[in-house]
């Protein structure tokens with residue numbers, strides 16, 4: 001049941017998170033509550049950085065895709081761990097800069113960045129901008145020119161690899177809103193175009209093939225597809241692409257049966273492939289960037305709720321309703337994401353009752369999880385949902401005017417608030 005190493009039980013049978021009793025956290029801070037374990041986050045960063053050093057001679061950078069979980073404290077932690085960060089909006093960029101995150105280690109993504117966002121990025125000398133389309137390239141060239149600066153860019157490429165089929169395939173996966181396709185020739189043309197621009201410095205090529213990928217092969221295959229494009233660019237345009245960004249998407253363990261790989265496995269295989277291709281083709285070994293988001297923060301997070309009611313509908317199902325839901329975790333409603341759940345009061349006991357965990361919002365689709373076993377759930381119990389560190393707080397909303405829960409960080413057996421609970425005053429603060 002314990003899908004993350006920061007979870008355990010104590011002598012009372014209560015769930016512990018980073019060694020701290022979950023019921024005491026629920027009592028001190030109230031529920032719903034996001035709890036994150038700092039060591040789990042730092043260890044994930046260190047694992048990725050170490051594998052980059054060990055298998056790729058440190059000739060690369062690990063950037064945290066901060067859309068997974070963005071707030072001031074996470075950027076401070078990333079700074080201390082010598083990570084880069086990815087941002088996908090002016091809001092994330094603003095948050096990172098607000099704590100003094102070094103701009104040169106920020107990469108700016110997005111398929112439709114606004115003029116204001118590009119301006120903000122250039123004004124602050126953001127390290128690289130990942131350009132998605134030709135309109136953006138032109139706008140950026142203009143903005144850089146007006147500022148008397150050069151914009152460092154990467155192009156977002158569609159390598160045409162679908163990592164989500166059982167046997168991953170290279171298909172005509174050009175139906176994506178992100179980036180330039182290789183097979184239509186538009187990726188190559190974009191590079192040609194960039195090389196003509198006065199205020200643009202083309203550093204590299206970027207791709208991102210999906211999320212929660214548990215296999216290594218799609219990454220290795222993608223690296224090769226991208227490398228072939230780099231070769232074509234060298235041969236036909238006499239230009240060496242010096243950076244290769246392979247994106248994120250490394251899968252984590254949501255359920256006990258998920259076979260999440262050691263992060264070393266990815267770097268080891270990808271490095272071997274890239275080095276081999278470089279040697280065969282006498283190509284300078286490129287700087288590699290990887291962008292884990294989920295893999296950095298998901299396992300560190302647990303959400304605590306209070307059970308309000310248990311409603312048994314004979315011969316149909318049993319609903320366990322909690323005091324949060326799609327407003328703090330929309331992922332089941334959006335794409336039926338699996339999670340492991342447990343009653344924190346009796347976390348040492350197996351589930352014995354088949355239930356559907358429902359939220360408190362006025363939508364029948366407001367479900368946290370269906371067909372899961374809980375240990376004799378009853379009103380007043382604390383319910384824990386594991387591995388909610390990624391794409392939960394960052395996807396939270398105020399639907400039904402429900403205030404967002406706070407985020408509490410655990411470190412060395414102590415807890416501290418890193419994001420405050422929203423109040424009703426916060427809810428009406430922009431209303432006129």
Ligand SMILES: *Cc1c(COP(=O)(O)O)cnc(C)c1O
Pocket residue numbers: 065067068086109208210211212247248249250291292293294295390
């Ligand atoms: C979302 C995203 C990531 C992170 O994906 P994870 O599955 O969280 O690792 C990395 N790069 C880009 C461009 C993304 O859009």
